[in-house]
Amino acid sequence: MKFGEQLRSSAIKEYQWYYIAYNELKDLMKKDFVTPPTKENPKPKRQEWTEEDESKFITRIEQELDKVYSKQKLKVIEISRRIQNSEKEVSDIVARLDNRGPVGREGAAGNDDDAPTEEEFMMLEEDLNEITADVNDLAKFVQLNYTGFQKIIKKHDKQTKWILKPVFATRLKAKPFFKDNYDADIVKLSKLWDIVRTRGNPVKGDSAAGGSQGSFIRQTTKYWVHPDNVTEVKLIIMKHLPVLVFNAKKEFEAKDSAITSIYYDNPEKFDLYEGRLKKTEGAEAIRLRWYGGMDTETIFVERKTHREDWTGEKSVKARFAMKEKNVNAYMKGDLLPQAIFEKARKDGKKPAKVIDEDERLAKEIQYSVIKKGYKPLCRSFYNRTAFQLPADARVRISLDTELTMVREDNLDGRDRSGTNWRRMDIGIDYPFNQLPPEDVERFPYAILEVKLQTQAGQEPPSWVRELIASHLVEAVPKFSKFIHGTATLFPTRIDLLPFWFPQMDVDIRKPATQNFGIQRPGQSAQDSTSDDDEDDDSEEEDAEALPPTTAAASNSDGGANYLRNSTGDRDSQNAPGNSLDIEEQLGALPLDEAYPLYDSDVEDDESDAIEEARRIGGWTYYSKVLKKQARLVGEHLVSALKAVSPIPKPTPVSRNGTLTQLRSNKIESKRFKAPKGKKIHVPVRVEPKVYFAAERTFLAWLQFSIYLSTIAATLLNFGSKPTRLSFLASGSFMVVAVMALLYSVAIYLYRSSAIRTRKAIKYHDSIGPTILCTALFIAVVLNMGFELKARNYI
Known part of the structure; x- marks a missing residue:
């Protein structure tokens, strides 16, 4: 879709006069032809771009920037005041409920005359719906205008040959209408929604508690969310689950959502990376994690262990906490685990059994790090918004934004972390512009992780099934920050790539699913703001037109066969009962091409071997050629036998709404090839x-x-x-x-x-x-x- 068309179709009525005048700015760049067009020369040369033309263009684009920035700031103030007003109304209702007392709440006694009615709660819910829709509309307004400014500047520099991009970047920093992420507003709205949704009786409990897990079956699936849809996804989840806040009395700060991890591996073998990628039995991942800024004193040492299903055990994540000042000594073996837990034993605040388990874990991790030569290689940073009822882990959803992977090693002669366990030249200052490009990988999407602990045979909540079947998310099972970061930051040392690498070059945005998402009741048709897209750039040509706080260009290369629905539409009305396993459902659909889905590099390796043998000559060369010809004859023979053999019919499988939609449309199968010397690892589940x-x-x-x-x-x-x-x-x-x-x-x-x-x-x-x-x-x-x-x- 061209941007002018996108601007027309996405315009919101309230903002229709405040969008960037994209077409008018394009018209300013169109100079008259030097000579009239003729049949022989339909596109003659245009007049030269002058300093006067440049001055007019800059003046006009400055006006557009002022217009967008002023509208955004006013709307932010309006939303903030409306939230404050709603907080007062909700506080008044809660106070009236508290005045009734426990007996009055039962209806047996107490003062019920002043009790809030259902109508009042419904009115509050309507107000919160309006505010939620306003936040969503503002986020879309900001995103669309930022993309428009990026595109028009790129078009200006290309057509006029006058470079304006660096200068205008400074102007954008002076009026950063695109910098707000609305997390503070979402946290406040989440509290209000929780009170109104539960009619003044929100679930209480320890936010750090996960609830009993003994009688639950846990299911975890990961999705990518495009930056355009991040705010809307947060608002949708917020209406059903409260934002998980560990300290409700503390005012929300940006660093409260920051999570940083340092991953260890052997810099020669990368055996932890390979084990986690191949999901071998007992594969481990060792990391050090902290929450908040660099001044945090508590560091968590964690170990993830993968278990195969046939073992009857579940994959586990174990961790223990220690002081930051002791990390270096512990990882080098100078500080023994007994000394770390000596104070905890004396205090007696934790059970002796728990301390023994933590000490055993600390011994095992320390032994592995020292014996196998594990070093800090990769750092992951992101801001996490978690949604969960306190003390209830049946439904837990987290959304990680601004995901960035950074090198921590000293392999190429550069002293990044030195002898320390982490580098100290960066903190949580995303997007880490002080780092050289080879040291940082900014992931272009947000990561949505859905964790369900439903009893056997129990369906997930309907709103969860609708969300994961919608156009807002893209299922990427088994995605790993550690695997992706290692593969992208060490391209010369990693030969085996994860299966999702080819998808990095595919736009995951899909057409909006009807009647799903944040919608304002009675919303009118959207108005048009531009009408000429004759020479507009397509969306695929300008992937960098995303706010730097939410997206960055990906330099990933790789190859795989990526299966997509050509229409991208999904059915949310008939959401499946087990939509989380979307990769298994897609596996039930027939493809035009034969399995396996990924191109191997056999032919490339064979061609290289023949070329090398040609230089040697003699029997070495002829044997390679004969072997290749024999393989080709065998492949043709197999193809001929397939053509004459009976074709088995697939076993019918029940399909949900999503699969019905996929089945009714054309399935496109794109075939990708890995870069030279690389291979794509295909995850294979062996029962x-x-x-x-x-x-x-x-x-x-x-x-x-x-x-x-x-x-x-x-x-x-x-x-x-x-x-x-x-x-x-x-x-x-x-x-x-x-x-x-x-x-x-x-x-x-x-x-x-x-x-x-x-x-x-x-x-x-x-x-x-x-x-x-x-x-x-x-x-x-x-x-x-x-x-x-x-x-x-x-």
């Missing part, structure tokens, strides 16, 4: 029954081979008298038996190796049974022919 299924299949083929060889021996040894025809008849069955035996051994070894290495291969066999049946049919026909000939019937 325990797959091992046994491979063995059962092999035994079934072996049994079939034994039956055929028995038939062959019977034909040869139990005839009236051995003849040449009986030898041929038994020989045909013996050939089929040997072929089946050799094929079964080969396919079993191939599958076993693929299962062990978690390769994405086709574990079903559509060729072997067809060939076997054909060969058996031929053997039976030959046997009948030989027998009929022996009896002189033919």
Whole structure:
């Protein structure tokens, strides 16, 4: 979609006269032609851009900036005052409820004359809806105008050859209408919504408590959220879940949401990275985490351990706290775990059993770091907004914005952290402009993480299912900040890339789902603000036109096959009961191309090997060429057999609303290739029954081979008298038996190796049974022919 069209379709009535005059600014850049257009020269040269033209353009764009900035500031003040007024009204209602006393609340006694009515709560809810819609509209207004300014400046510099971008960037800093993220307003609105939603009886409890988890099954899925949709997603969640605040008495500050982690790994082997990427049994991740600014004294040492399903255990995250001043000594082995927990044992504030477990964890982490040579390699920073009922972890949602990964190593000769456990030249000052580009990776999307602890057979809340099935999010299962940061910051040392890398170059925005999102009741049709997009840039041409506080360009390269719905629309009315496993649902849809979904780099490796052998010459070169030709002949033979073999029909699966929508539209399958020397790791889930299924299949083929060889021996040894025809008849069955035996051994070894290495291969066999049946049919026909000939019937 071109920006002028987007501006027209996205304009909000209240702001219709305050948007950037995009078309008028474009018209100012259009100079008259030097000569009239002709058939021979339909696009003649235009007049030169002069200093007077530049002055007019700057004056006009300054006026537009003033207009947008003034409207934004006034609206912020208005929203702030409306929130204050709502806080007073809600406080009055809460006070009236408290005056009734516990008996009055039961309705048995007390003063009920002054009790708030349901109508009052509904009026407050309507006011909060209006304020929530105002915040959402303002965020969209700001985002759209910022994009408009970026695009018009880029167009100006390209057409006029007068560079205005650096100068205008200074003007934007002076009037930063795009800097506000409205988190403070969202926290205040969240408290009000919680009180009104519960009719004055919000859930109380320890915000740090997670509730009992013994009787729950936990399900976690991650999504990407485009910066355009971050505020709307926060507002939608806020209406159903309160923002999790650990200290309700403290005024919200920006640093309260900051979370920073330092990830450790072996700089030579990167074995922790590879283990977490491949999800091998027992794979660990070791990190040091703190909340808030760099002045925080408490550091959490954490270890994540991945467990396979077949083990019967769950993946766990364990951690213990220590003082920042002791971290260096602990990680180097100078400070033993016993000394760390000595004070805790004396104080007696924690149970001895808990202290023993923490001490055991500290010993294991310290031993791993020292023995395996783990060093601080990567830092992740982000601002987290968590939504959860206090002391109730059944539904927990977190949204991480401004995600940034930073190098912490000293590998290339640069002294980043020195002998310290973290570098000290940065804090939480996003976007870390003081760092060189090779040291920082600014992730372009926000990360939405949905954690559900629902009892077996229980459906997630309907609003959660609608949200994750909407146009506002993009499912990216198993996304990892540690994996992404390591892969992008160490491109020369990492050869195996995560599967989501190709998606980094794809715009995840989708058309809006009807009747979903923050909408104002009775909202009128949107008005137009521009009408000429003839020479406009498309959205894909200007990905950097995003506020620097919420997005940054991605330099990720990689390759994979990325499956997308061409329309991007999703059905929220028939949201699935298990929409979180969207990757499994998509797996049920047929593709035009054969599985596996990712291009391998076999051909590239082979071409490189042949080119190298060409320089050597002789038999080395000819053997490589013959091997390649043999592989190509084999592939063509397999393709021919596939063409003549019966095509199995897929097993019908039940589809929810999302899949119905996907099924009704065209599914596009794009094929990506990894950069030279790199590979894309395809996550493969191997169930325990797959091992046994491979063995059962092999035994079934072996049994079939034994039956055929028995038939062959019977034909040869139990005839009236051995003849040449009986030898041929038994020989045909013996050939089929040997072929089946050799094929079964080969396919079993191939599958076993693929299962062990978690390769994405086709574990079903559509060729072997067809060939076997054909060969058996031929053997039976030959046997009948030989027998009929022996009896002189033919």
